[in-house]
Amino acid sequence: MYGMEAKTRLVESARELMWDRGYAATSPRAVLDAAGVGQGSMYHHFRGKEDLARAVVEGNAETMRAQVDRDLAGPGSAVERLARYLRRERDVMRGCRFGKLAQDPDVVASPVLGPRVADMFGWLVERLEVVVREGQAAGELRDSLDAHRVASAVAATLQGGYVLARAAGDPAAFDSAVEGLLGLLDTARTTS
Amino acid sequence: MYGMEAKTRLVESARELMWDRGYAATSPRAVLDAAGVGQGSMYHHFRGKEDLARAVVEGNAETMRAQVDRDLAGPGSAVERLARYLRRERDVMRGCRFGKLAQDPDVVASPVLGPRVADMFGWLVERLEVVVREGQAAGELRDSLDAHRVASAVAATLQGGYVLARAAGDPAAFDSAVEGLLGLLDTARTTS
């Protein structure tokens, strides 16, 4: 963290703290201490807390889109690709960087942060929907299923899995939810 | 709110504020203003913010257990009862009173609040699991399904549905997720 310039260190420190504590609970003071820079440095590079968070969110969005694309656009059938996405190794107890923000009233109310979180989830569900449709076109998944709704259920199970895991204090709760959904998805295949 | 004694007004005010803002973001100051009482009154009836939250959570737990039992223990097949639970009218944009707490680091870290939230979700998943097993015993749901995992997926979809709705700023995202799961549950029925 100390081999970078101050601006980069600020964003990286904020990224870690926001992942753990969310937006509202991440104070500029804590970010500065973690980055090892003074306050003046932050207010030189950013307009304030919200602007720093914007930089964090933009970086996270790029990373997440790339990860999702890797899982969903790779080889395999539709269900195999959904399974690869759902079962990807995750830092379950830290939660989803975006799901955490969506729960924060300050984020949703922010004109700069709110739309970015909304866009991320809108994109994700659309992306999942495409995979479901491909599965239907290939005759793998039943045509009777509503692709958008199934995609929404997949995204929701993931987000809810994080909630259950944090509530239980046990990552296994996340795995149970994911495997439960995959079990149901398996019954929705035309081939068996 | 003003027809009750101060202690009751404090709990009710805190309940509303915590539903909207969560635990950490709900200040005693805001609760006192909403309840229309002074600070001394609160510190007479409660040991502090955490103790007041405990009273709120205990009341919420009772309410939620009663609601879930009404939905799941009533008449109908297993899938019908799960659908009644999932489709029950909800204040989607306000979210789940317990899911919100599970996401709050201060709550999870609290020895008095954390276990209460954990117990609530543990009880819920167990309760859903019983319904799935009943469906299997009745020959309605496939025996190949893991009841615990399916129950976890149901609970997770609900919690994740709230996340998607808040991110999108649209309750319809919640409905899509719920209907997506119900669509998958329908394919898991042995009868059609």
Added chain:
DNA sequence: GTCTATAGTAAGATAGAC
């Protein structure tokens, strides 16, 4: 029981030196 006054700490941001 309920109130106001006040304490001590931390939040988020600004000013101005270097």
Added chain:
DNA sequence: GTCTATCTTACTATAGAC
């Protein structure tokens, strides 16, 4: 560009009068 000092406001809690 980066620093420290300072400002204003809010938080959670305590003290002590009524």
